Amino acid sequence: MRITAPMPSDAIFTELGARLGRIRKQQGYSQDRLADEAGIGVATLRRIEDGKDAQLSSWLKVLKALGMASSIDGLLPESFGSPMAEALQDTTRARKKRSRAGFVWGDEES
Secondary structure, three states, rough: OEEEEEEEEHHHHHHHHHHHHHHHOOOOOOOHHHHHOOOOOHHHHHHHHHOOOOOHHHHHHHHOOOOOHHHHHHHHOOOOHHHHHHHHHHHHHHHHHHHHHOOOOOOOOO
16 A cells, blocks of 8 residues: 555554565564564564554664665655755845846846
């Protein structure tokens, strides 16, 4: 199932937990072994996989134990290129360029 903005939080956590369970099994981990390697309790891992635990610190430990720490970067990228941010940067650059050129009336001949 694809996660979308209108989904309720509990549905998102349920989907993420199900994905984690599938990945854990694909990598050959039991819940006991993954919990041990992640440094969390088995009950905590079960809650995460059931979509009932949303503590980011527990998620980070599990993702690191699975060798998926790089996927964390996608959660909040270092830079975010939105059209609005780019437009604001273009406006700021144009203002700075005009201020460096000195005052211009706009009716000068080229």
